[in-house]
Amino acid sequence: MILRSNTYHNALIADVLVTEANLTVSDNFKHEMLALIDEGNKFIIVNFEKVIYVDSSFLGALVASLKHAIPNNADIVVAGLNKDISDLFQLIRLDKAFKIYSTPQQAIESKKV
Amino acid sequence: MPGAISKEFIFNNNAGDIYHLLTDIIDYIERSGSVEEHTISKLKMVLVELLTNSLKHSGGDKSIMLITLSPDEITIRKTDTGNALAIKQEDGRLQWPLSPQQEFAAEIEVYRDLSCTLKARLNGACRVQFFIEEFEAYQMPDLSKLTEHFGFMILARACNSFEYEFDITNGTNNFTVALGKK
Numbered sequence: 001m002i003l004r005s006n007t008y009h010n011a012l013i014a015d016v017l018v019t020e021a022n023l024t025v026s027d028n029f030k031h032e033m034l035a036l037i038d039e040g041n042k043f044i045i046v047n048f049e050k051v052i053y054v055d056s057s058f059l060g061a062l063v064a065s066l067k068h069a070i071p072n073n074a075d076i077v078v079a080g081l082n083k084d085i086s087d088l089f090q091l092i093r094l095d096k097a098f099k100i101y102s103t104p105q106q107a108i109e110s111k112k113v
Numbered sequence: 114m115p116g117a118i119s120k121e122f123i124f125n126n127n128a129g130d131i132y133h134l135l136t137d138i139i140d141y142i143e144r145s146g147s148v149e150e151h152t153i154s155k156l157k158m159v160l161v162e163l164l165t166n167s168l169k170h171s172g173g174d175k176s177i178m179l180i181t182l183s184p185d186e187i188t189i190r191k192t193d194t195g196n197a198l199a200i201k202q203e204d205g206r207l208q209w210p211l212s213p214q215q216e217f218a219a220e221i222e223v224y225r226d227l228s229c230t231l232k233a234r235l236n237g238a239c240r241v242q243f244f245i246e247e248f249e250a251y252q253m254p255d256l257s258k259l260t261e262h263f264g265f266m267i268l269a270r271a272c273n274s275f276e277y278e279f280d281i282t283n284g285t286n287n288f289t290v291a292l293g294k295k
Contacts, residue, residue: 060261
């Protein structure tokens with residue numbers, strides 16, 4: 001299991017449980033994300049606060065999840081990125097594709113406004 | 114290279130070793146002299162991608178990471194014995210060595226994202242240099258068309274130079290990247 005999810009108001013917080021988000025877990029991560037979308041969750045916050053680094057395979061799985069979410073009218077945002085991961089999102093422009101929040105709580109607050 | 118020092122690190126192509134090796138290499142670089150924080154951040158991304166590339170494609174039991182530090186630049190050369198790099202083209206994959214018609218000066222598109230194209234400049238029979246060609250006007254992306262392949266994009270964006278060479282004499286893959294220290 002890569003994700004532990006909890007519903008909070010209208011959001012689903014999906015905590016990434018691994019510290020190394022690499023190709024050994026990216027397929028499972030993708031399957032778990034697709035399942036959360038298929039269950040009808042419309043606002044999923046992927047919480048990276050336990051993660052030390054991500055590789056391209058994991059990012060590919062995250063993007064595949066987003067592409068699955070779009071036709072299902074679901075939104076995926078990310079939270080809890082450390083500085084290295086945040087820099088990586090900027091480097092490859094994923095900060096244009098995902099809304100990035102410091103914490104899951106901040107993401108939830110943004111939906112209330 | 115005048116004033117340069119080098120050290121080899123061995124990666125046993127085991128995912129569980131990535132973080133320890135990453136930490137060891139970064140520690141070696143930091144102890145060898147002043148490197149800007151944003152360069153360290155890029156180094157981590159680059160090392161993760163090079164090691165991930167070995168996990169995905171290396172057929173051997175180890176990869177060699179040669180770190181060379183010159184006064185202004187950090188060079189990383191990864192050597193493995195996996196399958197030769199496959200660059201897909203419309204009419205199939207590039208085969209090493211390249212044909213004389215392909216060898217020199219040709220630029221090919223490797224893949225395209227919404228903000229840029231990753232290109233390869235063919236440079237000799239067994240060598241390519243990768244580079245990014247940014248689109249002039251970046252617009253809000255059509256998310257459904259985002260690429261899911263970021264490995265080489267990360268290397269090309271993070272580094273000053275990024276090249277691949279297939280050594281036909283011993284069947285090794287050699288990826289070389291360079292970053293400025295500042």
